[in-house]
Amino acid sequence: MNISKYLKVYKKFLHTSLASELEYKTNILVDLITAILSLIGSIFLLSIFFQNNGYIGGWKFEQALIIQAIYTILNGITNTWFNPNLTEIVKHIREGTLDFVLLKPIDSQFFISLKKLNPSGFLEIILGFFLLFFCIRINQINLNLSFLTLSLITISCSICILYSLWFFISTTTIWFVKTWNATEVLRSFLYIGRFPLNSFSFSLRIFFSIFIPIAFITTIPSEVFLGLSQSWKILLEVIVASVFFITSRKFWLFALKFYSSASS
Amino acid sequence: MLEYRVEIALWAISGIIPFFMLNIWTNNNLNESINISDVMLSRYFLCAFFVRQFSVVWVVFSFEEDSLLGKVSPYLIQPLNPFFRYFAQHLAEQITRFPFALIIAFFFFLFNPESIWMPNLGILLLSILSIFLSFLIQFLIQSIVACLCFWTEKASSIERLLFIPTLFLSGLLAPVVSFPAYVKTWIYLTPFPYLIDFPANLLSGNETNISGGLSMQILWILLLFPLFKKIWSEGTKKFTAMGS
Numbered sequence: 001m002n003i004s005k006y007l008k009v010y011k012k013f014l015h016t017s018l019a020s021e022l023e024y025k026t027n028i029l030v031d032l033i034t035a036i037l038s039l040i041g042s043i044f045l046l047s048i049f050f051q052n053n054g055y056i057g058g059w060k061f062e063q064a065l066i067i068q069a070i071y072t073i074l075n076g077i078t079n080t081w082f083n084p085n086l087t088e089i090v091k092h093i094r095e096g097t098l099d100f101v102l103l104k105p106i107d108s109q110f111f112i113s114l115k116k117l118n119p120s121g122f123l124e125i126i127l128g129f130f131l132l133f134f135c136i137r138i139n140q141i142n143l144n145l146s147f148l149t150l151s152l153i154t155i156s157c158s159i160c161i162l163y164s165l166w167f168f169i170s171t172t173t174i175w176f177v178k179t180w181n182a183t184e185v186l187r188s189f190l191y192i193g194r195f196p197l198n199s200f201s202f203s204l205r206i207f208f209s210i211f212i213p214i215a216f217i218t219t220i221p222s223e224v225f226l227g228l229s230q231s232w233k234i235l236l237e238v239i240v241a242s243v244f245f246i247t248s249r250k251f252w253l254f255a256l257k258f259y260s261s262a263s264s
Numbered sequence: 265m266l267e268y269r270v271e272i273a274l275w276a277i278s279g280i281i282p283f284f285m286l287n288i289w290t291n292n293n294l295n296e297s298i299n300i301s302d303v304m305l306s307r308y309f310l311c312a313f314f315v316r317q318f319s320v321v322w323v324v325f326s327f328e329e330d331s332l333l334g335k336v337s338p339y340l341i342q343p344l345n346p347f348f349r350y351f352a353q354h355l356a357e358q359i360t361r362f363p364f365a366l367i368i369a370f371f372f373f374l375f376n377p378e379s380i381w382m383p384n385l386g387i388l389l390l391s392i393l394s395i396f397l398s399f400l401i402q403f404l405i406q407s408i409v410a411c412l413c414f415w416t417e418k419a420s421s422i423e424r425l426l427f428i429p430t431l432f433l434s435g436l437l438a439p440v441v442s443f444p445a446y447v448k449t450w451i452y453l454t455p456f457p458y459l460i461d462f463p464a465n466l467l468s469g470n471e472t473n474i475s476g477g478l479s480m481q482i483l484w485i486l487l488l489f490p491l492f493k494k495i496w497s498e499g500t501k502k503f504t505a506m507g508s
Binding site: 024026027030031033034037038041042044045047048049051052053056057182184185187188191192195199200201204 | 291
């Protein structure tokens with residue numbers, strides 16, 4: 001592994017994908033409006049839940065907003081990096097162009113996971129941060145160093161889990177060829193991340209922490225922000241994230257053994 | 265269509281968001297404030313799931329792909345509006361999706377045996393009609409957006425924009441009765457509540473204004489259809505085939 005080489009390659013990726021996306025400038029404007037409306041919509045939905053109740057699953061409205069903020073940031077990251085790249089895998093495999101990727105003198109997972117970038121997702125990330133700062137103010141959270149490191153650790157773990165989930169699903173394309181709908185299933189499950197885990201019934205809570213660890217993705221970072229999180233939960237998240245990341249890597253290498261290119 | 269069974273099954277699963285919402289509603293006793301019992305609410309969300317399954321439309325994405333790849337030109341020569349082709353595709357897929365939706369409903373009843381009910385024949389026929397009308401409204405709206413491909417090439421981002429109000433205002437995530445008063449005053453004038461909320465209320469036996477709902481659905485179709493015809497004829501005039 002040569003880090004400086006990979007950084008250099010990534011710079012080139014950034015350059016080419018930004019150049020191609022900026023061709024569609026009105027598209028970016030439409031995407032901005034979509035991101036804003038989507039955030040307003042989910043806050044509206046949350047306000048319906050809270051209109052006659054002070055607490056949902058033990059969370060106040062102001063606290064639940066933090067979850068929305070973190071969800072928005074993570075969704076922005078998904079739209080910027082994961083979604084454009086990992087839907088591309090499906091195309092590579094169907095059209096047999098994965099051969100060209102595998103022949104390049106660079107790690108194939110690195111190449112297909114970071115090749116493309118969709119700048120309109122940035123707007124969502126910025127929106128999410130705005131909401132997060134607003135939440136920090138209304139919840140009167142003290143910013144100090146240990147809090148910042150903890151929140152940074154948990155959020156990066158969430159990104160790791162999210163990436164691995166997307167990558168898993170996309171890798172299964174090698175066997176099933178068309179998994180476009182599988183990513184749609186993942187998307188609808190991830191939607192749950194907008195709400196505190198405690199607002200669901202016990203069986204769903206178990207499901208969302210063991211089978212699809214959506215619980216870890218937004219609820220634990222939000223708990224860190226509120227200072228409610230126990231250290232074992234944070235430790236657990238770190239473990240889950242690394243397990244997911246390593247298995248997704250292993251799974252990719254395993255799946256490649258089954259790849260038979262399109263015309264051979 | 266039967267070739268893609270797995271794909272369609274996954275589609276059916278991806279529609280289960282209403283069940284998660286139901287879980288939030290009943291688990292936190294939120295329905296007490298809007299005077300709907302647990303059983304009625306669970307029927308509502310099951311019906312919302314069904315309505316969504318049989319009214320989902322993706323004509324924008326098909327049309328955008330076809331127009332970017334230049335496949336629209338041969339369609340235009342045929343003496344039939346190409347949207348009939350997409351219309352038939354949608355209907356065929358809805359029929360294939362029916363058994364999967366039934367399986368999901370079966371599991372739903374297995375976990376919630378108290379919410380089993382059988383709507384009477386008249387209501388059933390009326391709700392099938394209203395689901396079909398809801399499908400027509402969405403098909404027309406998306407076809408209008410799809411025609412924008414003639415001008416912008418990437419119409420799917422406009423569709424994603426329109427999907428947001430559809431998602432939050434149609435009643436898929438929360439029944440329209442639960443909306444705050446300042447939204448309820450104007451929402452019944454928009455097409456959104458007639459997409460999911462009205463057919464789902466009708467099918468589940470919740471209180472709703474049947475004749476008012478159906479006539480609003482028909483009114484929206486009568487408004488949208490001429491608009492589609494207009495934009496289609498304008499768009500085909502504007503159309504320049506790839507490579508010509």
